[in-house]
Amino acid sequence: MDNLNVLDIFKALSNETRLNILRWLREPEKNFPAQQAHLPKEVSIEGGVCVGDIQEKVNLSQSTVSHYLSLMQKAGLLEAVRYGQWTYYRRNEETLAKITKFINEEI
Amino acid sequence: MDNLNVLDIFKALSNETRLNILRWLREPEKNFPAQQAHLPKEVSIEGGVCVGDIQEKVNLSQSTVSHYLSLMQKAGLLEAVRYGQWTYYRRNEETLAKITKFINEEI
DNA sequence: ATCTTATATCGAATTAATTCGATATGTCAA
């Protein structure tokens, strides 16, 4: 249980906005409009939402949101997929599962 | 899921010392010497360790440790039982169980 | 009553997180 940095994960989770982003990304269709409107039909980034859509919902500056997403990615909570000029972020379920396990077994 | 303040919990967990305290309190007998030496035989605070013992292990100032324990208690991660001049802190398993549930079901 | 010991609280210094606007980078379209 050491490829996951628990402290960084908990830090990332201890902010309301970041927690919300994670929750919203559980159901992107429900929480974000215009799903993947920039992607051609044949491309699909399952569960991914671009920074702009997240920023609009979050209502913080573009730089702050970008920074937050990057933090969450470094913590392993999100993964980023770039398509053209867009970056799509989606949940990294593997890490989420690992934290649960970690809390249960080690904390 | 609203009597638990998730943000305060994650904040409390995002510090190495505090995380360690929680882990050590899983097995107090193993991690702290002189278990409940101040208590008379007929009194037992199941799983509880007094501030002094925790402070010794943590190696931070008395005031810092006291502050940390209080933070964790307010977050619901620990509960405090006072006996005489000593305060015994022990894990609050209920909250721990709730966070796991929260992560699984809501995050 | 006084002294000691355990813990809590206060005030302050230092370090880290939050958040922004400005700017840089990278990509697509004309």
Place this chain on the structure above:
DNA sequence: TTGACATATCGAATTAATTCGATATAAGAT
């Protein structure tokens, strides 16, 4: 190749967390 748009990074201001030593409180022992 220039312009427009999406995102990332930088530098700085503000706010919050960390941590300490000093002091307060509370209980037990003399």
